[in-house]
Amino acid sequence: MVSLTSPGPVVGVIGGGQLGRMLGEAAGPLGVELVVADPTPDPPAAPVSRDQLGGDFDDPEVVKELATRADVLTYEIELADPDLLERAGERAGIPVHPSPATLRTIQNKLVQKRRLQEAGVPVPPFRAVDSPADLRETLDELGGSVMVKARRGGYDGRGNLPLEGSTEAESVFDELGGDLMAEAMVPFERELSVIGVKGNGEIRTFPVTETVHREEILRETIAPARTDAATRERAEAVAHDVLDTLDGRGVYGIELFEVSERNDAVEAPDETASETDGGNAILVNEIAPRPHNSGHWTIEGALTSQFEQHLRAVLGWPLGATDCRAPTAIANVLGDVSTAQPAKLGGIEDVLSRPGTKLHWYGKREVRPLRKMGHVTATAIDPDANPDDLLDEVRAARDAVTFES
Amino acid sequence: MVSLTSPGPVVGVIGGGQLGRMLGEAAGPLGVELVVADPTPDPPAAPVSRDQLGGDFDDPEVVKELATRADVLTYEIELADPDLLERAGERAGIPVHPSPATLRTIQNKLVQKRRLQEAGVPVPPFRAVDSPADLRETLDELGGSVMVKARRGGYDGRGNLPLEGSTEAESVFDELGGDLMAEAMVPFERELSVIGVKGNGEIRTFPVTETVHREEILRETIAPARTDAATRERAEAVAHDVLDTLDGRGVYGIELFEVSERNDAVEAPDETASETDGGNAILVNEIAPRPHNSGHWTIEGALTSQFEQHLRAVLGWPLGATDCRAPTAIANVLGDVSTAQPAKLGGIEDVLSRPGTKLHWYGKREVRPLRKMGHVTATAIDPDANPDDLLDEVRAARDAVTFES
Numbered sequence: 001m002v003s004l005t006s007p008g009p010v011v012g013v014i015g016g017g018q019l020g021r022m023l024g025e026a027a028g029p030l031g032v033e034l035v036v037a038d039p040t041p042d043p044p045a046a047p048v049s050r051d052q053l054g055g056d057f058d059d060p061e062v063v064k065e066l067a068t069r070a071d072v073l074t075y076e077i078e079l080a081d082p083d084l085l086e087r088a089g090e091r092a093g094i095p096v097h098p099s100p101a102t103l104r105t106i107q108n109k110l111v112q113k114r115r116l117q118e119a120g121v122p123v124p125p126f127r128a129v130d131s132p133a134d135l136r137e138t139l140d141e142l143g144g145s146v147m148v149k150a151r152r153g154g155y156d157g158r159g160n161l162p163l164e165g166s167t168e169a170e171s172v173f174d175e176l177g178g179d180l181m182a183e184a185m186v187p188f189e190r191e192l193s194v195i196g197v198k199g200n201g202e203i204r205t206f207p208v209t210e211t212v213h214r215e216e217i218l219r220e221t222i223a224p225a226r227t228d229a230a231t232r233e234r235a236e237a238v239a240h241d242v243l244d245t246l247d248g249r250g251v252y253g254i255e256l257f258e259v260s261e262r263n264d265a266v267e268a269p270d271e272t273a274s275e276t277d278g279g280n281a282i283l284v285n286e287i288a289p290r291p292h293n294s295g296h297w298t299i300e301g302a303l304t305s306q307f308e309q310h311l312r313a314v315l316g317w318p319l320g321a322t323d324c325r326a327p328t329a330i331a332n333v334l335g336d337v338s339t340a341q342p343a344k345l346g347g348i349e350d351v352l353s354r355p356g357t358k359l360h361w362y363g364k365r366e367v368r369p370l371r372k373m374g375h376v377t378a379t380a381i382d383p384d385a386n387p388d389d390l391l392d393e394v395r396a397a398r399d400a401v402t403f404e405s
Numbered sequence: 406m407v408s409l410t411s412p413g414p415v416v417g418v419i420g421g422g423q424l425g426r427m428l429g430e431a432a433g434p435l436g437v438e439l440v441v442a443d444p445t446p447d448p449p450a451a452p453v454s455r456d457q458l459g460g461d462f463d464d465p466e467v468v469k470e471l472a473t474r475a476d477v478l479t480y481e482i483e484l485a486d487p488d489l490l491e492r493a494g495e496r497a498g499i500p501v502h503p504s505p506a507t508l509r510t511i512q513n514k515l516v517q518k519r520r521l522q523e524a525g526v527p528v529p530p531f532r533a534v535d536s537p538a539d540l541r542e543t544l545d546e547l548g549g550s551v552m553v554k555a556r557r558g559g560y561d562g563r564g565n566l567p568l569e570g571s572t573e574a575e576s577v578f579d580e581l582g583g584d585l586m587a588e589a590m591v592p593f594e595r596e597l598s599v600i601g602v603k604g605n606g607e608i609r610t611f612p613v614t615e616t617v618h619r620e621e622i623l624r625e626t627i628a629p630a631r632t633d634a635a636t637r638e639r640a641e642a643v644a645h646d647v648l649d650t651l652d653g654r655g656v657y658g659i660e661l662f663e664v665s666e667r668n669d670a671v672e673a674p675d676e677t678a679s680e681t682d683g684g685n686a687i688l689v690n691e692i693a694p695r696p697h698n699s700g701h702w703t704i705e706g707a708l709t710s711q712f713e714q715h716l717r718a719v720l721g722w723p724l725g726a727t728d729c730r731a732p733t734a735i736a737n738v739l740g741d742v743s744t745a746q747p748a749k750l751g752g753i754e755d756v757l758s759r760p761g762t763k764l765h766w767y768g769k770r771e772v773r774p775l776r777k778m779g780h781v782t783a784t785a786i787d788p789d790a791n792p793d794d795l796l797d798e799v800r801a802a803r804d805a806v807t808f809e810s
Contacts, residue, residue, distance in 0.1 A: 030766060031768055
């Protein structure tokens with residue numbers, strides 16, 4: 001029998017950014033408390049956490065202290081150190097979720113892709129790249145245009161560069177550093193995402209989300225995705241296969257490409273994909289071992305939010321229902337400034353006045369160009385609302401706010 | 406233009422109980438921070454507040470310090486001292502919402518009722534009671550059964566005693582103390598509540614809620630109330646009239662009786678009530694100048710929660726839409742123990758496993774008999790769900806949890 005005490009269970013989180021903040025917002029009603037480790041003074045998660053430990057993510061003393069304060073360890077940032085987490089968890093006798101092994105696999109995009117490929121999960125054609133010459137050769141093999149990726153440390157588009165033609169191979173190699181991989185540029189119909197969750201012996205997926213990126217940064221999402229039912233079903237099946245390859249409880253963001261079957265990027269048809277009739281093919285782009293920007297819509301739009309779900313999962317509690325309550329779109333509020341400055345977001349009365357629209361502010365002290373500062377959610381009041389209109393609505397709300405004075 | 410900064414505006418709150426905690430949960434996404442004043446060590450609101458000031462609610466130094474830390478002062482408990490708030494607000498040059506004058510009026514149930522009556526708002530027949538002899542006389546006048554109320558300081562049924570026949574007049578008088586009033590016992594069809602909000606020049610009401618009390622303590626609510634449209638409309642009209650008599654921004658809980666027109670307790674038909682054709686009569690029972698237990702359903706069930714709404718109101722921001730997202734019932738989790746003990750709630754896996762059901766835990770360290778420890782919310786997944794079924798569902802979820810080991 002699961003019991004709740006006061007104070008309740010403590011989840012120790014590496015990272016105190018916006019994902020930590022939204023975890024903290026979900027923790028209150030559940031009686032769960034957070035302690036976060038983050039080097040930034042007063043990071044986004046601080047006001048909703050019981051306590052913050054300062055110091056770097058890879059400071060052994062910080063991770064060790066976090067483990068002594070917590071009932072379970074988790075992380076909201078891939079920069080967490082799997083070895084330190086493993087040792088600290090073992091020493092304190094508490095679990096780490098998702099498992100350090102999973103974090104290790106996912107941290108290296110090349111290892112991640114190989115693991116998926118070995119498990120029969122459909123991925124775009126990819127190659128390891130160790131030199132500019134290697135990159136030029138790979139470019140030829142993969143059809144003349146590729147996405148070059150640093151194997152480690154990238155986020156929000158950093159660490160990824162598109163390359164078309166071999167003239168810039170040298171500079172791309174230099175810019176991203178030596179430890180690279182290249183993937184065939186997939187001419188997708190849509191980018192999709194599935195938020196999946198592994199609990200104590202159970203796996204669930206949220207409805208498929210459509211994601212819109214510009215300059216490699218997520219700008220908007222629409223849930224459910226505006227694709228056909230067969231493709232949505234296939235995406236969920238692929239997500240289930242991905243979750244089966246991963247070890248440890250928690251929420252995972254699974255980014256996907258929806259590709260027309262006639263497209264050459266789809267190599268051999270895989271077993272999963274062929275189980276479902278009709279619809280487009282699904283390729284796995286990347287996996288995040290944590291709540292993901294493409295799942296923020298679940299706060300208002302699903303019966304259980306991805307953040308509540310992550311807390312339930314890492315604590316070994318029953319998972320919540322993942323059903324969509326109403327079609328929901330979100331738009332990220334990015335820093336629309338040219339230089340870093342103190343954060344002051346103007347025009348919020350427009351967002352606050354729109355029925356069905358919600359503001360989520362991350363509380364970052366400084367706005368920087370394209371930094372994720374918050375998001376706006378528009379949930380359909382009419383369940384038969386047109387998703388295009390919902391996207392227009394949320395874009396208009398987002399465009400009404402600005403950091404420029 | 407309304408701007409949001411980091412750190413955001415600070416709302417200073419007298420009281421750090423569950424209402425403060427749910428205010429704090431609503432504050433995060435808005436970028437608003439709370440500082441709460443509460444004498445209890447680590448009260449419910451502490452984990453979601455920036456800071457807690459210890460000391461009694463009527464400690465002038467605490468209220469003064471709270472004012473220097475905040476951009477606006479409010480309260481989540483009627484025990485707040487209106488004079489101290491007024492002085493502290495003036496000295497710090499910040500507003501107090503709702504106004505200290507409103508708090509003064511509402512704190513004294515007799516003054517509250519007289520003010521409503523003067524404004525033409527329908528209320529049950531009532532009398533001031535100053536002695537047991539007075540009480541016996543009032544009992545005769547008001548039809549032989551009355552609710553005796555302490556004019557000040559009552560909450561959760563404390564301070565209220567039903568009286569039928571004059572034999573116990575003496576003991577009731579002694580038990581409640583000298584400063585009393587008595588109201589005709591209204592044979593209502595239903596108890597209703599309207600959560601109203603006064604913003605910066607705007608007034609809104611949430612859909613009418615049905616409330617179920619036992620032993621003077623709220624047990625469950627169902628929204629929208631299971632009454633006819635004409636009665637709901639009348640209840641909202643009465644709530645608007647109540648809001649018009651009150652000064653200061655914020656959320657108000659307005660408790661109502663729905664009474665058959667044929668009932669004698671309905672004295673003269675008032676103007677408001679007669680504007681609407683059909684339906685039952687509405688009498689105002691009591692007003693709370695703060696978010697109210699009967700509005701907890703708005704967290705999941707309305708486009709804007711009463712807690713977000715209160716923050717918007719006291720900050721002078723635009724109010725949010727009050728529409729119902731889906732029929733919603735809640736059940737309070739009360740201490741089902743015979744003596745005070747450390748809080749440990751068992752059986753939560755049942756609540757966590759029901760789709761559409763949410764647990765809200767208040768984080769109180771000690772459970773006491775009938776103490777409000779949390780609540781469970783059931784939101785309809787099917788918009789045409791039968792409200793009776795929803796009430797059954799939330800009662801079953803609530804009954805599955807227990808503090809008894």
